[in-house]
Amino acid sequence: MSEQPSKREGWSTRVAFILAAVGSAVGLGNIWRFPFITGENGGAGFLLVYLLFIGIVGFPAILVEFVIGRKTDRNPVGAMREIGHGIWKYVGWVFVVTTFVIMSYYSVIAGWTIRYTVLGLQDGYKADIAAAGEQFGQLSSGLEAMALHGLFLLAIIAIVGLGIRRGIELAVKVMVPAIIAIVLGLAAWASTLSGASEGYSFYLSPDLGRIMADWTSILPAAAGQAFFTLSLGFGIMITYASYIDEDRNLATDGAIIICFDTVIAVLVGLIVFPILFSAGVDPGEPGPGAIFVSLSAAFGDLSLGGVAGAVFFGTVIIAALSSAISLTEVVVSYAVDEHDIPRLRATVLVCALLFVLGLAPAYDIVLLSLYDGLMDGILLILGALLISVYVSWGWSDEALEELENGVGDLGPLGPTWVWLVRIPVIAVLLVSLWLGILDYVDFLTGDFADWLGEL
Template sequence: MSSVDIPREAWATRIGFIFAAVGSAVGLGNIWRFPFQVGQEGGAAFLVIYLVFIVAVGFPAMLVEFVVGRYTERNPVGALRELGSGAWQYVGWIFIATGFVILSYYSVVAGWTIRYTILGLQDGYLADAGEAEAQFVTLASGLDAIVLHAIFMAAVILIVGMGIQRGIELAVKVLVPAIIVITVGLAIYAATLEGAGDAYAYYLSPEWSVIAENWTSILPAAAGQAFFTLSLGMGVMITYASYLGENRNLAEDGAIVIGLDTAIAFVTGLIVFPILFTAGVDPADPGAGAIFVSLAAAFGDLTFGWLIGAVFFATVAIAALSSAISLMEVVVSYAIDERNLDRMTAAALIGGGMFLLGIPSAYDLVLLDLFDLFADQILLVLGGLLLMILVGWSLSSLAIDELGRGIGDLGSYGTAWIWAVRIPVVLVLFVALVLGVLDYAEFLTGPFSEWLADR
């Protein structure tokens, strides 16, 4: 039996597709990565550039992925093979590799969120920043981290293995509303803290000189964050759109997805920074473990901080799960479409491979940074850049026609969208890729070389 003979799954409802796309976008990118990126890159200055990229780059790029997925009804590899020729047909493999690499270490970080949820309920958090950092180093690596990595990956395998309607769609209809309700509640609580005023000034009042002085750092970080948080460049939106079985208004759905994702990321800042400022913790603390050190120490200094912290980290874990199932689905859809594997077998094999690749990240934080920077600043942007060039310059008529299904005559809006993809989106992604490669090279010759020398 060939792959085309296998009935392709579809979303049962429109809200199921939207929640799945939102759930993919609303994950660790919003709650784990976004706050430490803002703090690391200058506060509100980074926020401004990030929001510009969301609108000017993220939205047009999301529509491209939606169009490619719905038109081909295939996974990224199958979709690009159908649309491209020559070397272009292999671009889909970048998306598969990106999703595979990201989920391998993403699962490790998700395991930390489970551990910190339990920590708050059992022993509470350490208020001393030095002790909190030492505790994080102990908890974030070693056998415990590997076990939690395995538990989280097993949960993702089970949900994805259950299928689109009975697994992914059912899960996100519970997870996404829970994330929205809890984050809004935590933001209301954070507004009552004494450090809220200073935190809002830091988060919402940009110092333009910071952008002028640090644009080479802010630009690739903001571009990478925009793509990471919207699940672009991973093949997720191509894959999810491939299960659309009707003439959906892709522009409307895309606007809803981006609006909800950006709102939750923004609200996360309204939670995190008041807590940090109230506890007197520096928001510029860099690194993947920022919220697990700085934020945990802040919770340790607050009344009922153990409870607030447990709720916060539980929310991060829920968000991580909603994103992780989308990342695995990208690779699983390839195995189903192209290799004729049944869904549960594909999920188990792929999840097992991701677990094995993630063990080094659970072993040492420097190795996690090695994977994270490579996936975020190079693979994500490279895949997105090549797809934008292909669709914007070679498949523009097809793309406009496909976007028009469910909308009607696009008129000048279709042309404006294609030119946005051709020029500003491609240009920003190209510059971000170059700067990202330079940044990664600096990491390899700096922290990673020092880590190797100490071995």
């Protein structure tokens, strides 16, 4: 293994770091995943639990990744090898493996958004939900899905291969403001639709009874979404924080990133649910393809729905790209830092391997669910749990010292942060991990077993 390169790129400004972190958070997690997870878990009740998790769990957890990254100036593998002891030195591998596999099917889903954008500009969407489902089945797998998966990865190579300042930083400075502007415009348009009031009621009026009755499904879904949307458990925030200076106020930056991410997530709900209710489409349809089926059917039933759909799915492409560059950067930074591979060569190699691994989920959506259930429901939570345990119980003094760089003495707020990680963060992650394992076992013995039986 080679030594870490003596000179390492960094963000040119604080704004660049914040935009990059927001761009990572505001991706498919917000615009693809958030609406269907919210819909299948009852709407407003899920939203309430999700917002609680963002504050109680998400904010303390993002600071955990920030202090590790800035302290070590390394990727997750190098960072944990530097600060860890014994078996803890190898925890960084959980992040790299998880992020690598997630990126392999993330790019497949991003390929769907490309196809649905083009569809809106050409033949339009099927207004009937059954026809929309059949259309999704045809578009979501097969050679075309594989080709679009590859096309999206080529865009990633073009950005990540150029480096931090000339590639990632320039890209997010364009993409993040564009996402915010388009989402605001779509939310304003959705408010004029006939089903807006019903959509708002479903989305913003929580049923506490539903929360109590379905907490075993709502809790892990909300926790997983909070971590997914904030890019926690991927090692992204460790990697991005490794490129920042010592004089940054990490707590302020974390709060800004979380606020932007949460506001955009909420705005996306204000777009999606009025559209669905206006077209009489069930918002609770489960599954990773639900938002494509439900929304395309809704757009197909609306005046100028093809144009609106193309704008919406075009926005999802931009958001997917802003997140995908951060996912890829975790693995590329490992190759660059630990093996001294030139950045462009490392990016091409990583994306070539991602293309091969992503052929399975592009072949059949059941295999995408197989990947997603293990990565998002188990390993993502496991990685976040392991570093939360280590930082709060075994490395808390060093973590507090790093957090205070650029801030000054935190007083009682410092120990409060540590105890928030030690108790609520770890407790939520433990419960979510257990429930995620149970859900994955159900999938393996149910849908996946059925799929194997049909082969």
